[in-house]
Amino acid sequence: MIRSLFILLISFSTIYNPTAIQADIIDDLSSYFKSSNSKEIAKNFSSTIELIIINEEDVYSKVQGEQILKDFFIKHPPIKTSIFHKINTNPSYRFGVILFTTAKETFRVSVTMKKFSNSFLITELRIEPAKD
Known part of the structure; x- marks a missing residue:
């Protein structure tokens, strides 16, 4: 019984804490870049x-x-x-740098996100050649 209540409590804390849902947004973006998934990346774009x-x-x-x-x-x-x-420690701002490697070169991808309502959206995406 106590175990069931504990599991239920944890489930609700994740549902009602939108920050917890997006806690690994940079990790998700890294995997979307690895799979060239522009559609999933764009889902995280702000309106501009x-x-x-x-x-x-x-x-x-x-x-x-x-x-x-x-x-x-x-x-x-x-x-x-x-x-x-x-x-990812600021409650209204996220920033990440992803190294994106191709057959010919490596790029540095900088992602700036701001909190709008209850989710973080990408406001700036910078892709530049990585410096050695």
Whole structure:
């Protein structure tokens, strides 16, 4: 009986704590980059996103951002990804750096997220060649 109540309590704490649900958002994004899944990445975009990809920089809608990211993945298919750095201690801000490795080069992907309502959304995504 006590065990059942404990499990129920933990279940409710996860449901009613939206931050807990997105606690590993940088981990999720890393796996989406590894699988070139621009659609899943774009689900985390805010309504407008600042995209900086290599030398191109602009603010795009969510749909435009997804297409640009899809084009990037076509030109640069990934081999592996790894999380280089993440900040997840601020209640209204998340930041992560993912190393994105292709057959020819490695990119540094910087992700800036801000909290809107009860979830974190990507406001800036920067992809640049990794410095040795």
